[in-house]
Amino acid sequence: MTPFPNSADEFKRRLIKSTGLTESMISAAWPEWWSEAADASPSSQADLRFTLARKLGLDPRSLLEDETPKFIWEDAAKFKNFRGDMQAARPAISSFGIAFGRMLINGLPHYTPLHELDPIGLRKSILASRRFVDLTGLIGFLWGVGIPVIHLRVHPLAAKNMCAMSVRIGDRYAVLLARDASYPASTAFHLSHEIGHIARGHLADGGALIDMDDPTERVEEVDPEETEADEYALKLLTGYPKLEVENTGAGRGARQLANEVMRVADQSRIEPGTLALCYAYTNKDWATAQKSLQYIYEKPLPVWEGVNKIAATQLKWDLMSDETSNFVRAVMGGL
Structure with a gap:
């Protein structure tokens, strides 16, 4: 009996079914070096599982032993305004997000340590060189201080109901935008909202904060952290808390x-x-x-394109392995 009784195709189908991850996400994570001939090689099968585990935030031991796949960061994220089956979705979203955030942070070595960011001070800084605090200005600031910002084009779950996510690793942060838009205003608010979470210290080290619903469309807010992030975003964008x-x-x-x-x-x-x-x-x-x-x-215009074109010029691709850079580019829509 071989260590890996299932073919790669069977393993892929089982992975999709057991994790809830989309086929597009697992296909994006699938290594380019894989071939039919590799199916017969135990070492290649093991490398395949290690590669997928690293990209998707899975425990490699659960894949090597063909157990039910286990996510590493099952309880490492705060979910805001979640509707639906939280237990089923939480491990996949949080573990993928943290794993992907780590890749982005590793591709941007230089950063400015952030203490509490005053929204009015940040607003004045951006307005010194721009007419308004807009999406481009916000993105430019974040990349300038070493916080990568990308827009997901491949989603971890079939229900694309995530709005945005922030990830913290030590003193470093990354922001993953997820809600499609044809005009930049709503995305600018989503990004300002995530900056608010970061600035107000809402993220634990090694964790993530995931906003599911669009904060611009909520009628009433009862979560104090969401209220803080909303007020921060409004101060940053307008100069006023309301x-x-x-x-x-x-x-x-x-x-x-x-x-x-x-x-x-x-x-x-x-x-x-x-x-x-x-x-x-x-x-x-x-x-x-x-x-x-x-x-x-x-x-x-598809807002995601502008966001990810900037990201493609800012990430230090030479610091990533080919395997990692191919995955990051795929999740960014091939840019």
Whole structure:
């Protein structure tokens, strides 16, 4: 009897079924060196399992012994606003996120140790060189202090309901964005919210904090850490812990809202799309705000592409093994 009675294809099917991870995630983690001939090699089979364990946050012993796969960081994450089967999803999301965050951090060796970041101070710093605190400015700041930011294009679970995740390893952090958008304003808020979690010390060392629901669309917040992160994000983006925006003038529709927020944007130093989202939250009128974005921005664009194109230029690929860099690029959408 060979140490690995199952073929690689059978092992892959069993891994998908037993972990809940998507086929696309396991395929992204599958090593490029694998071949049909490797099926007959016990050493290649062992290397396959070690490779997958390292990328997906699995205990390699559970794969080597063909047991039920076990995730390493099952209880290392805080989940915010989770709906659904938390027990089934928690191990896969948290372990993948921490494993992937470690890879990103290892690909960015230089960093500035962060103490508590004051949102108003950070806002002033960004505004010194930009009209607004916007998504590009936030991303530039984070990469500048050694916090990698990427947008997931391959998701660990079939239900793509994760909004964003922050990971902490020692004094280092990484942010994984997950919610697709065609305009940058909502992603800027998600990222500011994650900065809030980092700045307010909500992450334990070696752990992660995972925001499942979109924080811009919640009606009421009862979690004190989420309240802190929301207020931090608003201070960073607008200068205020709360900001009520009304749509005045003729029509009061999406075009009028776009005109109003663009009119006051330069004076307030608040990005127009952010003002539109503040209007939506104030008035619980998401439809008008979402429609107004098509008038605020020149055209819809996949936000993830811009995020990951920046990441591709900032990561030190030569510090990663070919195996790791191929996986990171695959999860980033091939950029």
